[in-house]
Amino acid sequence: MKKLLVRGGSGSSQLLVGESIDNLIAYIDPRRTVIVTDTTIEGLYRQRFPDCPTITIGLGEKIKTLDTVAKIYDQLVELEADRSSFILGTGGGIVCDIAGFVASTYMRGLPFGFVATTLLAQVDASVGGKNGVNFGGYKNMVGVFNQPDFVICDMTVLQSLPVREILCGFAEIIKHGAIADERMLDFLDAHQDDALRLDKAIVEYLVYRSVEIKAKVVTQDEREKGERRKLNFGHTFGHAIEKLTGIPHGEAVGIGMVLAAKLSAKMGLLHDREAARLERIIAGYGLPVRPPVDLAAMLAAIRKDKKREGDLIHFVLLETLGRARVEELSFDELQAYMSSVATN
Numbered sequence: 001m002k003k004l005l006v007r008g009g010s011g012s013s014q015l016l017v018g019e020s021i022d023n024l025i026a027y028i029d030p031r032r033t034v035i036v037t038d039t040t041i042e043g044l045y046r047q048r049f050p051d052c053p054t055i056t057i058g059l060g061e062k063i064k065t066l067d068t069v070a071k072i073y074d075q076l077v078e079l080e081a082d083r084s085s086f087i088l089g090t091g092g093g094i095v096c097d098i099a100g101f102v103a104s105t106y107m108r109g110l111p112f113g114f115v116a117t118t119l120l121a122q123v124d125a126s127v128g129g130k131n132g133v134n135f136g137g138y139k140n141m142v143g144v145f146n147q148p149d150f151v152i153c154d155m156t157v158l159q160s161l162p163v164r165e166i167l168c169g170f171a172e173i174i175k176h177g178a179i180a181d182e183r184m185l186d187f188l189d190a191h192q193d194d195a196l197r198l199d200k201a202i203v204e205y206l207v208y209r210s211v212e213i214k215a216k217v218v219t220q221d222e223r224e225k226g227e228r229r230k231l232n233f234g235h236t237f238g239h240a241i242e243k244l245t246g247i248p249h250g251e252a253v254g255i256g257m258v259l260a261a262k263l264s265a266k267m268g269l270l271h272d273r274e275a276a277r278l279e280r281i282i283a284g285y286g287l288p289v290r291p292p293v294d295l296a297a298m299l300a301a302i303r304k305d306k307k308r309e310g311d312l313i314h315f316v317l318l319e320t321l322g323r324a325r326v327e328e329l330s331f332d333e334l335q336a337y338m339s340s341v342a343t344n
C-alpha cells in the first residue's frame, strides 16, 4: 500500500492506494460510523463492511440531487447521528459526492472518509474534496470544498466493475496524462491491453500516478482559483454532452478532451499530430470520440457552466501533451473556433 497526502484548508486527506477494504476497521470507530452506500455495493460487499448502521441510496446520476441529500438527512436524524458521528461513503463517484456533501452540511459538518469502489472514483471523484450534487439537471451546481479524512483505493474491488464503468475511469486517467505527464500517455499507449484487463501492477501504477498528480494540484489550489482549473480539461464540453445525452461522465469527458484538443490545435497551441495522438489513445481505451449532439446545443449548455464569468469562460487547453493552460474565451470566440473544428 502507498500513501499520499492532500493538504486543504479544511484539513488533510490521506490517500491509501492499494489498501484493502478488509482493513477498514483500522481507520474508523464502528460505534460512531454511519455508512452511506448504494444498492450495488451493498449487495457485493455488505459482508465485508464493519457492523455499522447503513444508509443505502439508488443508482445513477439522476439520484445525485438535493432530494437524495434530504432523504439521507432524515435517516441520520432517525439514527440520532450527532457531531461525534463519522460518515463513510462507500461506492463510486456519485456516492462519494453525495456522502461528502451530506457529511459537510449535516449539523454544520461531520468528519468523513471514502472507500472508492470504481476506477473513476479512485483516480478522481473521491480525491480533492469537491463534494456536491446536480441542480436543475446541471452538474455539481451545489456543493462545498471539504477534504475527507481518508480515501481507500482497494484494487481488488475493480474486478467486479462492468466494462463500461472501467473505461470511464480510464478517461480521467488519460486526462491526468494529457494535462501533466506525457510519459503517462506513453505508458497508457504501451500497456493498453494489460491496463484494459486490469493487470494489478499496471492499474495500481496508473491509479497512484493519477492520484499523485491530482493531490499535488489540489494542495496548491484547493478552491480552484488557478492551477486546479486544469483538472477540468475535457469537462466543459463533457458536462454539456452529459447533460444533453445522459451518457456516462467518463465517456462524455473522453469526447470533451478530443474537442478541447482540436480547439487547442485550431488556436495554434497544440500540434495537429498531438491532438490526433490523444484521440487515438482515447479511442484505444474503448471510449467514444465523436459528439452525439451538435455544436449549438453544446454551446447553449456550456452557458450554464460554473466556469462561466459573464460572457467569458475559463477553458482548459493543451500547449503540448502533458502541459495544460487555462484561457478566458468569450462565447463568440469559442463558437468561431469550434465551428471550423471537425466534430464528425
Ligand SMILES: O=C(O)C(=O)C[C@@H](O)[C@H](O)[C@H](O)COP(=O)(O)O
Binding pocket: 124, 125, 127, 128, 130, 139, 140, 172, 224, 228, 231, 232, 235, 306
Ligand atoms: O477535482 C477537480 O477539480 C476536477 O475538476 C476533476 C473533475 O474530473 C471532476 O469531474 C470534478 O468533479 C468536476 O468538477 P466541477 O467543478 O467541474 O463540477
